[in-house]
Amino acid sequence: MKKIKVGIAGCRGLSTIVGLKSIPDVEITAMCDLDEEHLNSAAEKIGGDIKKYRIFDDMIESDIDAVIIATPMQCHVPQAIAAMEAGKHVMCEVTAGVSIDELFWLCETVEKYKKIYMFAENYIYAPQVQLVKNMVQQGIFGDPYYAEGAYLHNITDLFVYPNGKTSWRSYWQCGKRGNFYPTHSIGPVMQWFPGDRVTEISTFSPGIRHSHGLKQDSGTTTMCRTANGKLLSIRTDCMSPRPHKMDTYLLQGTKGIFESGLDESDGVNGFLDRVSFIGEDNPEKNMKWEKLTNYNMYLPERYKNATKEQLEAGHRGGDFFIVEDFINAIRSNTQPELDVYKACEWTAVGLLSTLSVTNNGKTIEVPNFRPNMPLDEKKIKL
Ligand SMILES: NC(=O)c1ccc[n+]([C@@H]2O[C@H](COP(=O)([O-])OP(=O)(O)OC[C@H]3O[C@@H](n4cnc5c(N)ncnc54)[C@H](O)[C@@H]3O)[C@@H](O)[C@H]2O)c1
Numbered sequence: 573m574k575k576i577k578v579g580i581a582g583c584r585g586l587s588t589i590v591g592l593k594s595i596p597d598v599e600i601t602a603m604c605d606l607d608e609e610h611l612n613s614a615a616e617k618i619g620g621d622i623k624k625y626r627i628f629d630d631m632i633e634s635d636i637d638a639v640i641i642a643t644p645m646q647c648h649v650p651q652a653i654a655a656m657e658a659g660k661h662v663m664c665e666v667t668a669g670v671s672i673d674e675l676f677w678l679c680e681t682v683e684k685y686k687k688i689y690m691f692a693e694n695y696i697y698a699p700q701v702q703l704v705k706n707m708v709q710q711g712i713f714g715d716p717y718y719a720e721g722a723y724l725h726n727i728t729d730l731f732v733y734p735n736g737k738t739s740w741r742s743y744w745q746c747g748k749r750g751n752f753y754p755t756h757s758i759g760p761v762m763q764w765f766p767g768d769r770v771t772e773i774s775t776f777s778p779g780i781r782h783s784h785g786l787k788q789d790s791g792t793t794t795m796c797r798t799a800n801g802k803l804l805s806i807r808t809d810c811m812s813p814r815p816h817k818m819d820t821y822l823l824q825g826t827k828g829i830f831e832s833g834l835d836e837s838d839g840v841n842g843f844l845d846r847v848s849f850i851g852e853d854n855p856e857k858n859m860k861w862e863k864l865t866n867y868n869m870y871l872p873e874r875y876k877n878a879t880k881e882q883l884e885a886g887h888r889g890g891d892f893f894i895v896e897d898f899i900n901a902i903r904s905n906t907q908p909e910l911d912v913y914k915a916c917e918w919t920a921v922g923l924l925s926t927l928s929v930t931n932n933g934k935t936i937e938v939p940n941f942r943p944n945m946p947l948d949e950k951k952i953k954l
Pocket of ligand 1: 581583604605606607610626627628642643644645647665666667692693694740
């Protein structure tokens with residue numbers, strides 16, 4: 573089998589090391605980071621004979637086959653386009669881009685060069701998300717019609733780097749209004765509405781209640797309607813004082829409900845992931861909860877058979893399985909399930925939320941990024 577040589581840009585990309593090293597005939601051969609100290613320590617962590625680059629364009633001129641882009645958000649589209657033009661496959665961190673124009677350029681580049689583009693939305697790969705996805709496919713929830721996803725992560729310690737320099741997060745994330753980081757919530761919940769897409773959004777916030785001197789709201793809630801008439805509530809709060817809870821989800825169907833709980837390590841007073849379904853033993857008038865783990869038989873086989881090392885790759889094993897799917901997509905020359913269109917649709921929800929929240933929650937239609945759409949479907953309609 574032909575060896576696949578991978579280059580990594582940005583230190584967050586080190587989350588893929590366990591995955592990449594455990595797949596036969598895959599080798600990490602290059603590392604890129606603008607910061608020399610980060611570059612050296614990343615290369616040391618990867619080990620072996622690594623070529624080091626400070627400049628991304630230099631790395632993609634080398635003989636790598638694929639690149640993992642884990643640089644700040646505003647670098648994603650320019651670097652992904654440059655990589656595909658240079659003939660490299662791309663796996664790119666969230667979010668896909670920072671403007672709607674960029675998202676269209678990204679789609680056009682994937683269509684033109686036909687390289688693999690995979691969106692590194694790792695929260696989708698969490699075991700509970702995959703388990704619920706399989707249960708939806710088996711019809712256990714009946715017809716799912718409402719879902720919630722929330723990303724609650726106080727990042728107020730990340731605005732300034734330890735060396736005193738201002739971080740990109742002060743601008744591209746929290747220097748703006750609206751939901752700047754929707755994909756960890758919307759990506760997982762859209763797994764439970766296969767074939768559907770978000771067509772309209774409306775965002776509200778309680779305004780700015782913090783004193784960090786940045787424009788970001790003290791949390792936002794974005795209501796999303798899908799093409800099939802389903803409703804999603806997507807909340808992001810990175811500014812409020814509270815413990816982290818990045819993977820909060822709910823799914824309601826005609827036959828039952830899933831509600832995510834706390835990880836066992838999170839504390840004492842919470843509940844674990846739970847479900848309830850109407851049945852003879854569980855009448856609608858007096859429905860009781862049971863543990864989601866009672867349904868572990870619906871976990872995908874590869875999750876049941878995962879090794880300890882794979883599960884420890886990060887995000888409950890998500891950081892391993894995502895890499896496996898990227899390499900499989902390259903080998904089969906087939907765009908992955910997390911393709912460029914999903915990347916753009918989910919990212920657009922966040923970008924449009926800025927327009928909505930600053931216009932009193934105005935409903936905004938999400939442009940259609942799919943190929944061969946009429947021009948009218950590709951614009952932002954106010
Ligand atoms: N999926 C997840 O769970 C997850 C978690 C954290 C971060 N992220 C994403 O990963 C990305 C990076 O976030 P982070 O927290 O690691 O940021 P960071 O600021 O801590 O690190 C960014 C790194 O990229 C380097 N860099 C900056 N510009 C560069 C360029 N042009 N070329 C090469 N290197 C460059 C910096 O020197 C730095 O080492 C972001 O897009 C973020 O949204 C995703």
